Amino acid sequence: MNIPAHAPLHLLHTAAVGTLATHARQPEGFPYPSMLPFAPDPQHRPTILVSRLAEHTHNLHADPRAGFLAVDAPDGDVLSGQRVTLLGNFEPVDSTPEVVRRYLRYHPDAERYLVLGDFTFWAMRLERLRYIGGFGAMGWLDGADLDPLPPLGFDEENALIEEFSRASGGDRTLELLGADRYGADLKRAGARERFAFDDAKLDFQTLHAALEVCIQRHRN
Template sequence: MKPDPETALHLLHSLRYGTLATRSIQLPDYPFPTALPFVPDEKHCPVFLLSRLAEHTKNIHTDPRAGFLVADMAEKQVLENPRMTLLGDIATINMSHELQSRFLRYQPEAEQYMALADFAFYRLTPQKIRYIGGFAQMGWLEQPDWENVDVLSLEEETALIQDLLGELPPGVRLLGLDRYGMDMERLGKRERQKFPSTLRSADQIAATVKRLLASL
């Protein structure tokens, strides 16, 4: 079964944390897994804020190849829950103002670390993705599958979020928008609201988000 890229990116957007596995320099060739917060960028690639003193960061600078596991742990039966592993390369990135603002909407606690000199932003660019939707529901996504999804630019997202601030119900924060759905926080809990279809224009996104917010 070849999974739908949209299904995979919806899972990525619904979660706050994952497990990053890098290649250990302390015990060469062994994987070194660690739990980390992340934020998907506008191209649905995980972005991390990492300390250069951390073991996983030292590993990355020796070998950028890594795996990143995200899993829906809402139910107790982990083997029946959606999860996926992204295999790819991690590199430092220069954050635009828009991407930095997006990161802080999703992970506001990161602001205290951004002021420290030893922290920097890194992005995982997937080369291959293993998606498991549940028992006997699994398949691979290739790099072109991920690269070819429709992208909402950061500039468009920033303008849309600014325009929609007045539409937000009490207790709701709008975290991010893309052409497939919106990410929000309601009463402190992360939620992913899927759009009924891929939306091609900013006007379509704005109208759909307003309807979704009005229904909350």
């Protein structure tokens, strides 16, 4: 069944926690699942922050192939909710100021782990994914089909965030965590929300206009 790529894309921006399944070293070959927070990178790939001492980190060093499950079931009914299973390879990501800054917007409590010095970022290079949006709404996608457009640059995203902060009039209950060509990730009164655009925004001007609409709707 064909599914729209924007459905799993938005889900990856809605969920804050996922299940990582690595290949266990002992006993060898068994799936080793663990739950951990993640943030979508500019290409919507799950970015995780893991300790070098963690079992799943050792597993990834030995075999980077992994599965990753994200779920959105706000009423607790998982079978009726949305979920996406990602298959691919996790790769280490340099802890550049841009990567750190973006991750901490989504997970500010992670700053205490970065101070320890033994935590590193990894991002998933997608091969395939399977999305289930409820009974009868499911299908496979190639990783490259998730988003064929060039990602938004860090400088462009930061400019939008600064503009959003000014336009919201200093409202601290409404924060823009991240923006991309398909939507905006918000934190409203401490809760994370995804504001989906009506269509893909291909340039900075249309992105800016879409965020203005976002602010107006959340003020009402």
